[in-house]
Amino acid sequence: MQPKKEFDYFDRPEVIRKLWILLYIVCGLTVVGELFAHRHPHFGFDAFFGFSAVLGFVSCAALILFSKLVALLLKAREDYYDD
């Protein structure tokens, strides 16, 4: 008797490729969705099309890069506090 095959859907390379495509499509759709939304930009600089998308992308990239930078200073071995 064959042992039951394990559920490994998300390990398959073709699935991961599809998920990547899906992610790009969803990102695109959220930006396209703005065409149908009536936004109320409040501060002026946030008035351009796709502001939230740009903000999301830039701020997350900046947060990651910044954390990598402080990591140089703050990372320590796990036994750092052990005497």
Next chain:
Amino acid sequence: MTDFPPVVLFILGALLVPVFRGPARNWFVILIPAAAFLLIANLQAGASWQVSFLGYELTFLRVDKLSKVFGYIFTLNAFAAFIYAFYLRDATQHVAALFYIGSALGVVFAGDLISLYLFWEIMAVASTMLILARKSQKSLGAGFRYVLVHLVGGLCLLAGILFFISQTGTTAFEAMTERNLGTWLILIGFLVNAAAPPLHAWLADAYPEATVTGGVILSAYTTKTAVYTLIRGYPGWEILIVIGCLMTLYGIVYALLENDMRRILAYSIINQVGFMVTGVGIGTAMALNGAAAHAFCHIIYKSLLWMSAGAVLYMTGKSRCTDLGGLYKTMPWTLIFGTIGALAISSFPGTSGFTSKTLIIEQSVAQHLVWVWLVLEIASAGVFLHAGIKFPYFVFFAKDNGLRPGETNRTMLAAMGFMAFLCIFLGVYPQPLYDVLPFGEVHYQAYTLSHVVSQLQLLMLSALVFFLFLPLLKRTETISLDTDWFYRKGGRAAYRVVDALFNNLNRACDRMLAQGLTGAVNRFAANAPARASSWLLTPIYRLQGRNGDAVDNFRRRIQHAFDAGLAPLGISAAVSGLFVVLLFLLR
């Protein structure tokens, strides 16, 4: 039904816990918060249970909409947490949890600063037990540091309360209007428990070392009790806007660096409390409502996240991302519930985070606080990065480390399912929550197309960045140094300095006095008869015309005679007699 403080139920319950055995005990502890929830729902507004203490009026039950909304969520969360803990047979943890949750309710319903302080300290001690109950070397150290930090914070609070009472003559806990030493010290005491940097390191240090259920329970009460006290006492203090904004970003940066899944969640508490503290600082009625609503929703989804991380720890015994991964294959329900919590913390439309956090962000716009708004938007994107995606991705997907633990037990899943339901329910239909908010009616409409589209853009692009930058986010087996470095390394350095100073002083004194001086006196006394005889007899011996070797030889003979006890009795007696004469002359 006569009203009484909910804390009474919890303390009586805690005292009765040892009476029960086996599953009956678990049923019993589930019933206590359920009963307390009903009690709170029926409490009449007003102050009661007033006691006179040293000439001051203590109020143990002050009921208004603000205390009630926190009362609801504290008991609701306790109910779910005890269902989650149904597998647990450790009475110590149940008793500690009941005291902890009960005293958190004690703080929320306290009408004056003295009784508030009393429950504040009980919370600190009881919560420490939930950390120590893990019974590992690390939890022992972390629990010790945790309680010390909270005792220092408590002392700061006490000093502030004493100043406040001496200046105002009242103990009532209302919104602080004066800015003086007393109110600032009280604020610092509150901010320690709110985990505001740089006073926050206890949280990320201690919570991840707590037990499986201890972590779930701890994640809710200490910081949210502090948020309650800030809403009550410090609405509109602008400094809180700065502190809150700092907290939102601080939590994200550290959570991005972390490897331990429960430490990721601990840092994300700091991030989330930052939103609430900012809301308190903005201080408009709707911003305060937002802070209360966000605390309400946050407790639910954060508990849910700690529950799913706890289930993983319970089943695998591991909590480092580098050891985990690939668990979607064997823990699908834990994954699904955990992901709902992760979406809710990220304010994904359709979840409770979206209907509560946006209340605060909208108020930053209404008050034209451009920088505050920008920071909160950036932090919202960052939440999805560190808690929304990072936590589920590295625990349940990423690299398969070959762990096949199987799904966790049913009561854990039931508790998670309940909390996940609440996350979605309040996300789809927030009106019941809006109706119990304390400061005026809420007519906020979260679901406009423009809100939803903007939020989705922010979050989906954040997700894109996560996967594009994945190589930079690969976990390493490291820790990140935080402000606890100062008291952990500083404490040790102080220990070494004190050790070197006092122990060397001690050793020097020991050498000089105990060994040196006493030894010399001792040796002198022991040899006294022989020496005295030698001094007395040698000149006489010399008079007989002997010198050189003969004299030395004679001295040795005397010494030898005394050492061996062979000296004629008369000599000893004569020497003793001479000493008596000498003492008499010197008198």
